[in-house]
Amino acid sequence: MTAGRVALRVAAGLGLGFILLPLVLVSWLSFFRDEVVVFPPSGYTLRWFRAILDQRNFVDGFVTSLEVGVFAMLAGLALGVPASLTLARYRFAGRESLGLLLLTPLVVPGVVAGTAIYVFQVETEILTRLPLVASLPGLVLAHVVITIPWTVRLVTASLVGFDRAVEEAAQNLGAGPWTTFRRVTLPLIRPGVVAAALFGFVISFGNLEMTLFLIGPGRTTLPIAILQYLEWRIDPVIAAVSLLQILVIGAAMVVTDRYVKLARVL
Amino acid sequence: MARIELESVSKRYGDVHAVHDFSLAIDEGELVVLLGPSGCGKTTTLRMIAGFVPVTSGRIRLGGREVTNLPAHRRNTGLVFQGYALFPHLTAAENVAFGLEMRKLPDGVVREKVARALELVRLADLGDRLPRQLSGGQQQRVALARALVIEPDALLLDEPLSNLDAKLREEVRVEIRQLQRALGLTTLMVTHDQDEALAMADRLVVMSAGAIQQIGTQRELYEHPRNRFVAGFVGRTNFLRGQLIEPGVFRSDGGLTLRYDGRSAPSSAGAPGASPSGVRRALALRPERLALGVPADAARANRVAGTVEFASYLGSIIEYYVRLSSGETLRVHAPNTGAAGDRAWALGETVHVSWPVEVGLVLEDEHHPEEDHR
Numbered sequence A: 001m002t003a004g005r006v007a008l009r010v011a012a013g014l015g016l017g018f019i020l021l022p023l024v025l026v027s028w029l030s031f032f033r034d035e036v037v038v039f040p041p042s043g044y045t046l047r048w049f050r051a052i053l054d055q056r057n058f059v060d061g062f063v064t065s066l067e068v069g070v071f072a073m074l075a076g077l078a079l080g081v082p083a084s085l086t087l088a089r090y091r092f093a094g095r096e097s098l099g100l101l102l103l104t105p106l107v108v109p110g111v112v113a114g115t116a117i118y119v120f121q122v123e124t125e126i127l128t129r130l131p132l133v134a135s136l137p138g139l140v141l142a143h144v145v146i147t148i149p150w151t152v153r154l155v156t157a158s159l160v161g162f163d164r165a166v167e168e169a170a171q172n173l174g175a176g177p178w179t180t181f182r183r184v185t186l187p188l189i190r191p192g193v194v195a196a197a198l199f200g201f202v203i204s205f206g207n208l209e210m211t212l213f214l215i216g217p218g219r220t221t222l223p224i225a226i227l228q229y230l231e232w233r234i235d236p237v238i239a240a241v242s243l244l245q246i247l248v249i250g251a252a253m254v255v256t257d258r259y260v261k262l263a264r265v266l
Numbered sequence B: 001m002a003r004i005e006l007e008s009v010s011k012r013y014g015d016v017h018a019v020h021d022f023s024l025a026i027d028e029g030e031l032v033v034l035l036g037p038s039g040c041g042k043t044t045t046l047r048m049i050a051g052f053v054p055v056t057s058g059r060i061r062l063g064g065r066e067v068t069n070l071p072a073h074r075r076n077t078g079l080v081f082q083g084y085a086l087f088p089h090l091t092a093a094e095n096v097a098f099g100l101e102m103r104k105l106p107d108g109v110v111r112e113k114v115a116r117a118l119e120l121v122r123l124a125d126l127g128d129r130l131p132r133q134l135s136g137g138q139q140q141r142v143a144l145a146r147a148l149v150i151e152p153d154a155l156l157l158d159e160p161l162s163n164l165d166a167k168l169r170e171e172v173r174v175e176i177r178q179l180q181r182a183l184g185l186t187t188l189m190v191t192h193d194q195d196e197a198l199a200m201a202d203r204l205v206v207m208s209a210g211a212i213q214q215i216g217t218q219r220e221l222y223e224h225p226r227n228r229f230v231a232g233f234v235g236r237t238n239f240l241r242g243q244l245i246e247p248g249v250f251r252s253d254g255g256l257t258l259r260y261d262g263r264s265a266p267s268s269a270g271a272p273g274a275s276p277s278g279v280r281r282a283l284a285l286r287p288e289r290l291a292l293g294v295p296a297d298a299a300r301a302n303r304v305a306g307t308v309e310f311a312s313y314l315g316s317i318i319e320y321y322v323r324l325s326s327g328e329t330l331r332v333h334a335p336n337t338g339a340a341g342d343r344a345w346a347l348g349e350t351v352h353v354s355w356p357v358e359v360g361l362v363l364e365d366e367h368h369p370e371e372d373h374r
Helices: A003-029 A047-054 A056-089 A095-106 A110-128 A136-159 A165-172 A177-206 A222-232 A236-259 B042-050 B092-102 B107-120 B136-149 B166-183 B194-200 B218-223 B228-233 B369-373
Strands: B004-013 B016-026 B031-035 B057-062 B077-080 B154-158 B187-191 B203-208 B211-216 B238-246 B249-252 B257-259 B281-285 B291-293 B302-313 B317-324 B329-335 B350-355 B361-364
Touching: A003 A236, A047 A056, A047 A236, A056 A095, A056 A136, A056 A177, A056 A222, A095 A136, A110 A136, A136 A177, A165 A177, A165 B077, A177 A236, A222 A236, B004 B042, B016 B042, B016 B057, B016 B211, B031 B042, B031 B194, B042 B057, B042 B077, B042 B154, B042 B187, B077 B136, B092 B107, B092 B136, B107 B136, B136 B154, B136 B166, B166 B194, B187 B194, B203 B218, B203 B228, B211 B218, B211 B228, B228 B238, B228 B281, B228 B361, B238 B329, B249 B281, B257 B302, B291 B329, B302 B329, B317 B350
Parallel strands: B031 B187, B031 B203, B077 B154, B154 B187
Antiparallel strands: B004 B016, B004 B057, B203 B211, B238 B249, B238 B281, B249 B257, B281 B361, B291 B350, B302 B317, B302 B350, B317 B329
């Protein structure tokens, strides 16, 4: 190995360590016995994980996050898959702009999007009397905005190199448009769709900044429940909750990666 | 199986005529080949029959049934795609079964028909392989079985052999032809490969620039090409440019005065009275009908001296490029019979090229842009 390669590996190792350090530290912390975080710990325990269940905020937050994540993922797929197919296959005026528009939520800061959506929901509620603010549908609608870019990206990636002749072959053999989609197109892009589903869920499940503006009394997501807890105290419970969240997201990512190499699309 | 009829079918993309006024009737059980260079509109024509490209005008009938405006999935054509387009997530047998399932046949019937179709293409043992586990030739046969099993009104073959290597190609084309004959399939095949076209067709349609140039049997196209494009595309041909002096006499640009059989010319181009003299013409001469010899050899109507400029030993023939005294070049194919009388000509040697009047064919010297691509 040349000196250059050694330097490269060392730099890469340091970078990786820098990224992983907080995760490792949080995971470690969640097993400390002491209520006040001290180094080194006087011993280890699992009781903080049980303590989570005593915190209604965490339990409710977890359930809400799960609900919002699943619905946002499904709605993201319902909109994102047809959008990707359209973008990948048809040439029409405004195609480029539409593609960009669907990806913009990636570049708009969460705080800005959150504020905008909050104002929009308040105004809509005033106009229509539909209870949107701090409702489950309200949260899902907002989260769809951030799952769509990922759905579109992942499904579009799976359409690259898709041979449309197989769809024509299906039609030639007597399959109508819907049957063609169900029996040929969908099975062939399934990896991309599965990846989009899991990743959409992860994005929604972990979102904090945007969601901050959209919750209300009695309806909080897990990341926000964690934040609220942190405002008053720091103890290993918070680390335990964080570890659980990391595990859920990590599992989803690992499964996703089996279908679509995430490194290729992120 | 049924007749395929196209009635002045046209396809326009904006101002571009992809296919112009295309009329053709293919008889039951007949195999017609659409032959032409890439971009001539032959694939567009095939796709219009299959229903993937809507026609701009004209009518298409399959077995007397008007299908012009039917969607592809209701036309009952069997299309073998250039890249086969097998469903990669389904096994060979499932690929073949697809069309039958679409027709809602009972499971037992589907199984039986699939088995028979796979047997027909000699893949009975490979039914549960996925396409990627099959060789190119095997994939091609699955595609064929899949198209045949639905008993289509028309079998459509889109460059079916272009993805096979040369040796396999010759085998498969015989196989397809035999199957097509045995089953009496009305078939339209598209290709740019003239050997393939000549080997397989009952009749050929030569296309260029979106229009039919000529329809006929191999012999008709070869012996009586209607224009310079057909003469150049079907078989090899020498063209000498020049003009007509009087019926039966052609003067090349290089100053050669050559005799041809003025009566045999099939098109108006051959009759000097039909168009004003001074119109540019080309004299077409097939290379295998020219003879090389010394001046003392038998007298023929046309005899021109030249020197051998280049020779290729091609096995069954030897190809000579002869630079004529007029500066023009002729390609001559001498049969390699192995007989004692045969002689090989050396580079630079003086030789006489001769041919009888009936060999020369006078055609209008039109210029087709496609020729530049070949």
